[in-house]
Amino acid sequence: MSRQGAAGPRGAAGPQGAAGSRSAAHKEPVAVVGIGQTHHVAARHDVSIAGLVREAARRALDDAQLTWSDIDAVVIGKAPDFFEGVMMPELYLADALGAVGKPMMRVHTAGSVGGSTALVASNLVAARVHRTVLTLAFEKQSESNAMWGLSLPVPFQQPLLAGAGGFFAPHVRAYMRRAGAPDTVGSLVAYKDRRNALKNPYAHLHEKDITLEKVQASPMLWDPIRYSETCPSSDGACAMVLTDRAGAARSPQPPAWVHGGAMRSEPTLFAGKDFVSPQAGKDCAADVYRQAGITDPRREIDAVEMYVPFSWYEPMWLENLGFAAEGEGWKLTESGVTELDGDLPVNPSGGVLSTNPIGASGMIRFAEAALQVRGQAGEHQVDGARKALGHAYGGGSQFFSMWLVGSEPPTG
Amino acid sequence: MREVAIVAFAQTDHRRSTDDLSEVEMVMPVLHGVLAQTGLKASDIDFTCSGSSDYLAGRAFSFTMTLDGVGAWPPISESHVEMDGAWALYEAWVKLLTGEADTALVYSYGKSSPGVVRDVLTRQLDPYYVAPLWPDSVALAALQAQALIDAGDTGEPALAEIAARSRGAAADNPHAQLRGARPQGGYVVQPLRTGDCPPVGDGAAAVVLAAGDRARELCGRPAWIRGMDHRIEAHSLGVRDLTDSPSARLAAERAGAFERPVDTAELHAPFSSQEVVLRKALDLGDDVRVNPSGGALAANPVMAAGLIRLGEAAARIHRGESDRALAHATSGPCLQQNLVAVLEGEAQ
Numbered sequence: 010m011s012r013q014g015a016a017g018p019r020g021a022a023g024p025q026g027a028a029g030s031r032s033a034a035h036k037e038p039v040a041v042v043g044i045g046q047t048h049h050v051a052a053r054h055d056v057s058i059a060g061l062v063r064e065a066a067r068r069a070l071d072d073a074q075l076t077w078s079d080i081d082a083v084v085i086g087k088a089p090d091f092f093e094g095v096m097m098p099e100l101y102l103a104d105a106l107g108a109v110g111k112p113m114m115r116v117h118t119a120g121s122v123g124g125s126t127a128l129v130a131s132n133l134v135a136a137r138v139h140r141t142v143l144t145l146a147f148e149k150q151s152e153s154n155a156m157w158g159l160s161l162p163v164p165f166q167q168p169l170l171a172g173a174g175g176f177f178a179p180h181v182r183a184y185m186r187r188a189g190a191p192d193t194v195g196s197l198v199a200y201k202d203r204r205n206a207l208k209n210p211y212a213h214l215h216e217k218d219i220t221l222e223k224v225q226a227s228p229m230l231w232d233p234i235r236y237s238e239t240c241p242s243s244d245g246a247c248a249m250v251l252t253d254r255a256g257a258a259r260s261p262q263p264p265a266w267v268h269g270g271a272m273r274s275e276p277t278l279f280a281g282k283d284f285v286s287p288q289a290g291k292d293c294a295a296d297v298y299r300q301a302g303i304t305d306p307r308r309e310i311d312a313v314e315m316y317v318p319f320s321w322y323e324p325m326w327l328e329n330l331g332f333a334a335e336g337e338g339w340k341l342t343e344s345g346v347t348e349l350d351g352d353l354p355v356n357p358s359g360g361v362l363s364t365n366p367i368g369a370s371g372m373i374r375f376a377e378a379a380l381q382v383r384g385q386a387g388e389h390q391v392d393g394a395r396k397a398l399g400h401a402y403g404g405g406s407q408f409f410s411m412w413l414v415g416s417e418p419p420t421g
Numbered sequence: 422m423r424e425v426a427i428v429a430f431a432q433t434d435h436r437r438s439t440d441d442l443s444e445v446e447m448v449m450p451v452l453h454g455v456l457a458q459t460g461l462k463a464s465d466i467d468f469t470c471s472g473s474s475d476y477l478a479g480r481a482f483s484f485t486m487t488l489d490g491v492g493a494w495p496p497i498s499e500s501h502v503e504m505d506g507a508w509a510l511y512e513a514w515v516k517l518l519t520g521e522a523d524t525a526l527v528y529s530y531g532k533s534s535p536g537v538v539r540d541v542l543t544r545q546l547d548p549y550y551v552a553p554l555w556p557d558s559v560a561l562a563a564l565q566a567q568a569l570i571d572a573g574d575t576g577e578p579a580l581a582e583i584a585a586r587s588r589g590a591a592a593d594n595p596h597a598q599l600r601g602a603r604p605q606g607g608y609v610v611q612p613l614r615t616g617d618c619p620p621v622g623d624g625a626a627a628v629v630l631a632a633g634d635r636a637r638e639l640c641g642r643p644a645w646i647r648g649m650d651h652r653i654e655a656h657s658l659g660v661r662d663l664t665d666s667p668s669a670r671l672a673a674e675r676a677g678a679f680e681r682p683v684d685t686a687e688l689h690a691p692f693s694s695q696e697v698v699l700r701k702a703l704d705l706g707d708d709v710r711v712n713p714s715g716g717a718l719a720a721n722p723v724m725a726a727g728l729i730r731l732g733e734a735a736a737r738i739h740r741g742e743s744d745r746a747l748a749h750a751t752s753g754p755c756l757q758q759n760l761v762a763v764l765e766g767e768a769q
Binding site for chain 1: 422423469474475476480481482484485486488489492493494495496497498499500501502503504508511512515516518519520521541542544545546547548549552650651652653654655656657667668671752753754757758
């Protein structure tokens with residue numbers, strides 16, 4: 010079937026890119042009907058990599074009340090293979106994920122991979138290539154050492170300066186200067202997210218005695234980023250079952266519907282790059298909002314699961330995603346708007362700051378957004394959440410993937 | 422289903438070593454090559470997808486550097502698979518089927534020369550029970566070859582014929598690494614001889630996909646993707662019949678390969694013995710022209726060799742040398758995972 014007259018103006022290569030102008034009248038609506046994740050901890054010595062991913066997949070299938078035979082294809086993602094020391098682990102994981110005899114794909118888009126993986130799976134349903142797809146992302150960081158996995162020396166290329174914190178700290182400092190933000194904002198985010206994590210049984214960090222003073226007194230790691238403002242290294246996996254309209258009709262639990270999804274990439278290093286608010290992030294959000302018919306994200310979106318590996322990225326991404334004007338993001342955070350009981354809760358799950366199995370972290374954001382609009386987020390549920398944004402980024406802030414999910418099917 | 426075609430294909434000259442080139446420098450000519458064939462600029466492309474492996478590059482996030490070669494500014498809609506580029510093409514095909522994009526750029530690359538690829542590939546085996554034993558890719562392929570000989574499906578002279586035919590065909594392929602008559606040589610791992618094994622080399626490839634009338638604008642005779650599917654089997658060799666490839670057969674069936682005969686097949690069979698398995702699974706008769714490019718026995722840049730099969734099959738349709746072609750890509754030890762696409766040109 011060829012698409013008729015639906016394309017937008019050709020060659021309108023604005024900053025959103027040509028794809029942003031397309032409509033897709035023939036797409037199948039996509040529903041999230043199953044969500045599962047593991048309990049995330051520093052080291053899951055009790056399971057192999059295969060055992061870990063199977064645990065999340067089983068929970069997603071149980072949630073959807075489906076069996077392995079209901080799954081048409083598997084789309085798996087994780088961050089670099091060096092993090093576990095297994096090259097293309099999907100080959101070895103085919104049996105554990107019930108993929109034998111089925112299509113299985115492996116996505117890798119750096120830290121945004123969990124989100125990208127869900128979007129690739131979603132497209133299989135949207136294109137009507139498959140009806141029900143299992144998508145999963147994982148990281149078992151205890152099998153290796155992610156910091157040094159990221160720091161392999163390559164001749165004539167800039168090293169990542171001993172892990173991600175060294176790369177991102179100067180950009181946080183640039184944001185503080187540019188926005189005139191007081192240096193207390195980062196600790197507020199960490200304090201909030203760690204308290205939210207106490208309500209999430211799957212979160213890695215459960216710091217029952219957390220106080221703002223403890224966050225502020227924690228050691229400085231990469232100025233201005235303190236120890237308590239950084240993400241942990243976690244073992245964990247997250248899985249979702251995505252299906253079409255007919256599959257959603259059979260779902261025993263309320264589905265979450267995908268209203269928009271997009272990926273954007275820009276080069277790593279170039280003179281025009283804005284590391285504080287990358288254009289690719291802005292374009293990605295704009296494309297998702299266009300697909301979902303969102304014109305005022307601050308008012309129309311009820312909850313945000315945002316990829317915040319270092320606390321200052323909350324105010325930075327609030328601006329990048331269009332929730333606040335440039336230089337104003339920190340004011341939202343400081344005024345309590347992003348608290349669980351604020352009017353724009355950010356990371357009710359505790360976020361990446363509380364749980365970071367790197368390759369899975371983006372998918373957890375997407376899945377937690379879906380849990381919110383299904384009304385199934387338990388103690389960290391945002392009352393009446395009907396539209397939620399899942400957000401992921403990766404690399405040197407050059408890869409972005411996002412989706413917007415709603416409690417009602419998309420119209421049109 | 423929306424009509425999608427391969428409208429352009431480019432590849433590097435595949436070489437044993439490319440010490441003089443970075444990966445970006447290796448990829449850029451093929452990117453420029455496919456764009457030049459279509460007259461498109463990077464900014465005209467709606468979706469970009471690549472395939473590569475960090476383990477070959479020796480560093481995490483290695484694909485981020487080659488992305489810089491695409492010219493991703495203003496930002497682009499882009500994705501990456503840690504797989505052969507054939508699966509990047511599959512992801513792009515699905516994206517075009519959704520209607521969200523009309524054109525896609527797909528590329529992949531691999532440099533085997535900086536390491537020892539036989540050792541590197543052992544790292545993709547079960548990490549707890551198998552990889553610690555370091556069984557290498559040639560040894561595993563030899564197990565499969567011996568199983569075929571034991572089953573009476575082939576013999577060493579027949580394998581030698583496959584090797585000779587492939588490299589003979591590659592004499593006409595300026596990009597191939599091994600071309601023309603070559604000695605079959607001694608055993609590498611019995612029963613496989615040097616001639617039964619692929620050359621180790623570096624290379625890259627790229628294609629452009631386009632949907633509907635856009636494809637007709639960009640290419641005189643587009644290679645329409647009539648169907649494409651891929652399937653995976655169990656990882657453990659002990660639970661598989663190595664003389665058969667049910668995943669290749671199922672992928673071919675789902676891609677529509679058996680609905681009408683094909684005239685050409687580009688098979689990703691790095692070892693001569695694997696062509697025997699695939700010919701049987703894909704039901705290819707003697708009248709089908711198999712690997713006119715020389716196939717993976719003539720050039721096997723890991724992570725690009727599968728995409729090259731799709732590109733070679735499409736290029737034959739572009740040139741009017743084929744009307745209906747099957748293209749195949751594989752991944753994993755002993756043909757664990759297989760992708761099949763059926764490409765057709767419109768009547769001339």
